[in-house]
Amino acid sequence: MAPNARVVRAFRAMKVLGIPEEKVKPVLKDLVKLYEKNWELIEEENYRALADAIFEQEEIQAAEQKKKRENTGAAEQKKKREDTDQREMDEEAQVHEEPERPLKRLRLRSQEGRVSPSVGNSSSRMGAASLRPPKTEESELPDTCPEQWPQDMPESSQLNAENIRAGSHLLSPQSLVRNKGKLPVVPKPLSVKERFHSSQLGAVDTTDLLATSRTEPVSISPPLRLREIGKEPLSPQFAPRDERISGRSPHAVHLEEHNVEHGIGVFPKQVHNSNALIKPKDEPFSEDIPQFEVPIAVIYPDPLSKETSSTVNGLISEPDELEPLASQLVPVEDRNEGNPASSSERRLLENTVDESSSNLEIASAPSGEESIDVMPAVDLLNQCHALDCSRDRSKSFGSSNGVNDFTSAIKTVENVSEIDKEKEQNGLERGSSQSLVLVQQRQPMIDGIRILHDVKDIAKGEERVGISLANEVNDDRLPSFHYIPRNVTFQNAQVTFSLARIGEKCCSTCFGDCLSSPTPCACAHDTRCDFAYTLEGLLKEEFLEECISVSRNPPKHCLFHCKECPVERLKNDDIIEPCKGHIRRKFIKECWWKCGCSKQCGNRVVQRGLNCNLQVFMTPEGKGWGLRSLQDLPQGVFVCEYIGEILTNAELYERISQSPNNEERAHPVLLDADWSSGVLKDEEALYLDATYFGNVARFINHRCFDPNLVEIPVEVETPDHHYYHLAFFTTRKVEALEELTWDYGIDFDDHDHPVKAFKCLCGSKFCRNIKRSGRSRSAANGI
Ligand SMILES: C[S@@+](CC[C@H](N)C(=O)[O-])C[C@H]1O[C@@H](n2cnc3c(N)ncnc32)[C@H](O)[C@@H]1O
Helix, strand or coil: CCCHHHHHHHHHHHHHHHCHHHHHHHHHHHHHHHHHCCCCHHHHHHHHHHHHHHHHHHHHHHHHHHHHHHHHCCCHHHHHHHHHHHHHHHHHHHHHHCCCCCHHHHHHHHHHHCCCHHHHCCCCCCCCCCCCCCCHHHCCCCCCCCCHCCCCHHHHHHCCEEEEEEECCCCCCHHHHHHCCCCCCCCCCCCHHHHHHHHHHHCCCHHHHHHHCCCCCCCHHHHHHHHHHHCCCCCCCCHHHHHHHHHCCHHHHHHHHHHHHHHHCCCCCCCCCCCHCCCCCCCCCCCCCCCCCCCCCCCCCCCHHCCCCCCCCCCCCCCCCCCCCEEEECCCCCCCCCCCCCCCCCCCCCCCHHHHCCCCCCCCCCCCCCCCCCCCCCCCHHHHHHHHHCCCCHHCCCCCCCCCHHHHHHHHHHHHHHHHHHHHHHHCCCCCCCCCCEEEEEEEECCCECCCCCCCCCCCCCCCCEEEEEEECCCCCCCCCCCCCCEEEEEECCCCCCCCHHCCCCCCCCCHHHHHCCCCHHHHHHCCCCCCCCCCCEEEHHHHHHHHHHHCCHHCCCCECCEEEEEEEEHCCCCCCCCCEECCCCCCCCCCCCCCCCCCCCCCHHHHCCCCCEEEEECCCCCCCEEEEECCCCCHHHHCCCCEEEEEEEHHHHHHHCCCCCCCCCCCCCCCCCCCCCCCCCCCEEEEEEEEECHHHHCEEECCCCCCEEEEEEEEECCCCCEEEEEEECCCCEEEEEEEEECCCCCCCCCCCCCCCCCCCCCCCCCCCCCHHHHHHHCHHHH
């Protein structure tokens, strides 16, 4: 009988670590049994569970031998015992002298955040909660070195560097189970949501430390947490808002009472071991190791420009249905005898309020709602300015080494009244000029996880620049969602990056900064052998115009029609409707780790992440939250990427069909920019959904005509065009405080579409949601 390929791969992976087959075999057998043949769990993270189990087995055996020796020792001479001790000490010393041993390295890593499964032994040890290293550590990390990559790892077994980088973002099922309590291990692949929940539950970042230092830890019973995770449905669902607010478990009430009693609102997570924040000295699995399983923007921001996380992280996980508190900016009433302050009367109260009070403190009260901490009443722009004070502005826009630096092209808002005047003169809409205070409000939750958003930075330090929040219109709160800076697969999406596949198109011969090279590298092939970016890091005008034109007027360009459209395939089981067509878009291919160029290469823009001063604000027209820039932006600048969960077509449909009708959704984006490569399997027809996990782009509203942003597909890791990054660039110069918008490409007349269209309030002259004669609609489409 031919050997099982998975077994062979496991042997091979262990061989790389120097573990012979004989040792692997019995442990693997046990593990397969223990995991009920769930190979994914065994293969996860380069067979980490297996390696850990082997190592543990070794330890158990060694301990048993030692015990035997000790038992016989009673009958032996004292001298003999001394000899044994000496020998043991020597052995131990020898082990410590071998920091390079692969197994030891794995072991250290597992000690940091996980404990191996106990194979053939019920005494599994508890590990420290997986911890996120403090941001300061992160900023000290060296650049990625392609030479250090594992070259021959099987796809399914590659190490997930993001796990390691974040220290906790994606916990393995083993670690989750182990970290949450001494419960029987019931291996079950974690959904993205579970993983994130678990990471939030188990993660301890600087915020946690702050929280623990000022509050009494509330221990949350592990079984409860595990039970919740176990019963979580495949597709995350929201309860309707009202239900979410009123539906509270007795446990929640208990916890809340506990906190009220203790005067706290911050729920420290697991009892954690602060030692775990210290990285083992010889820890080789640093942030530099590429991650392959989760499609993230892989080049982290320049260490120099990386910010430390905000004083109080706005995201707090809570396993119970406690009513959370959200921090938001709401209009100050009665500050001016009941009247909102006019722009001329705007008062800047920074001087009158102690600076320290701007640190968000969270508390709860029996009423569940309480004004906690008053932030200096600030003008929005001043708030932005204050936000920026601690940051080096010169590092915003462009890389820290000066490459792509177009700071000079941007007029940063410094003077509020100047901007106000300007806007008034231009007749441009601007937010009301009320003074603002920061209060705590009730906030809905996602499946028992409460999420607080820090008004000073809703990205909770995950981006290079903070993203503030302002509401000058009403007292609505920000929807509950997890801020993530990079895409993450929900479950079945096929987005694994194998080095072999990437190798074909990557340019290993390029060097330094590809943009300054006389001959464009292979990455420029997608853009007709000319890079899409200028030396200043902006999009070249010609390329930008083409992209705008494709977006605005698809019929003029080639629409691609699938033979069997995955989107239509799901709509109806019996008859598959013909494909409605997909816009074949222009792609940008950025250089990446596998290229020969440097991290500072100018053909790496989107992967460096967000760099503009953005603010989420409440739109006055009734569109809900929106996004605006707090500074003038030039044409062709990268603003942000659309980040969310990567779902297959089927997963999205299932999610939508199971979600309540009144649920507020972020607009899901279909990654169909190049479906011309043949019939797509469902795992290749992908969507980005930012409803539960997303970044700032989830707040960008739709505009039917002449939006100031255009979405452009950007390939970073894979060349296959099934999965790509969706990046927003400015279509023209954007003024500070102007709302950022893009055209969702909605067909307002498609009533079969699973995502129901909203009533458009874009206000554009050519709004597609307004019934008009065929002639004027053609005019709107530019036909
Ligand atoms: C991606 S979200 C944008 C952020 C959203 N406004 C919010 O408050 O979270 C998409 C949703 O925003 C609203 N929206 C976006 N553009 C709109 C427009 N032009 N008119 C009315 N509502 C709009 C719709 O409810 C839509 O489903």
